[in-house]
Amino acid sequence: MRRERELPVFAQGVARLKLALQASLSPASTRWKHPGALLDTLQHWSDGYLQDGPSASGYRRSLSEFGYTASPLEVATSEQLTALAQVSGLFSDQGVMQLRRACYQLEAGSTGSDWIISNRTRSATESSTLIREMMGSRAFLLAVSRIAGVPLVPHPFTRARSQVNYFYPPQTLDAKAQLGMWHTDGTSFVLNILLSDPSEYEGGEFVYFDGPIDRFDVGDLRARARTSSVSACGDAVYIYGSRVFHGVRPLTAGRRMSLVLSFHCPYSTVDVNKFWHLASDDGVLTTIRPWFQFKRDLTVPAQEQYRRLGIEPITFAELASGHNDSP
Ligand SMILES: O=C(O)CCC(=O)C(=O)O
Ligand SMILES: [Fe+2]
Incomplete structure (x- = not known):
């Protein structure tokens, strides 16, 4: 029964606007907790905490291979820009352990969410x-920049x-329908780090649509829906989040934790983030x-953005050198 396997699509357009207004009406205390030092x-x-080696990236597909002929960014081609990469071995064992500890602890400050995930800490x-x-x-940003194909900084929008x-x-069942929904992200350069071991949960696969967003049809996913093979704790799926439909299948048992990080290319003033998406x-x-x-x-000019971070600018030239494309 194919229907049962299908995931609902997260609200787009007007429905998103309605959600924004609903989010505004719910009491602030349920939306924002100020967790504090504890x-x-x-x-x-x-x-x-980063693993040595020139490239931590495994399987990689460019936006061009995803069917995007025109690049969304004026400073890079769609061949240069990564649409999706399955990243393994980015962190050392110590690094994974510390990230897990940090994210476990942050759950106490999490709030319920009615889309995609059960709880989240922004x-x-x-x-x-x-x-x-x-x-x-800088070492971490350089590693992620190499995966993305362009120099990056942390996304300027803190939330x-x-x-x-x-x-x-x-x-x-109703909650189930709300979970694991297909969506695009409000940001473009997104690293989804899995911080649970496969033994800790069932279900919860990261799925994506292998094609441009205008070809996405939730009623007919057979040909192009893919399941990421990333399942080891500390491994990650990097996506061009605003151009790749993706989702997480509902869990059937256990608990799954992930850290989702968003970046920005400081050499471009383009940002896809929409007010209504954030709202x-x-x-x-x-x-x-x-x-x-x-x-x-x-x-703000790229040099200044890096200066504010207190690091030397990451350059396009630097990405080209030392980049080790895996097959
Ligand atoms: O948990 C994941 O692996 C991804 C979740 C996701 O797509 C999101 O938070 O936007
Ligand atoms: Fe997402």
């Missing part, structure tokens, strides 16, 4: 020393920058001020 493992990041960089320092590490997802089996996550009023700040941040 949630922080106070563990510092170390570049030793702005993880604000509550976790480890994740904040990792996002500011969209980092999120920890906690998945549990849905309680009711449907966080509410309209909460989104207005950071939104204007974010729009200003986008116009």
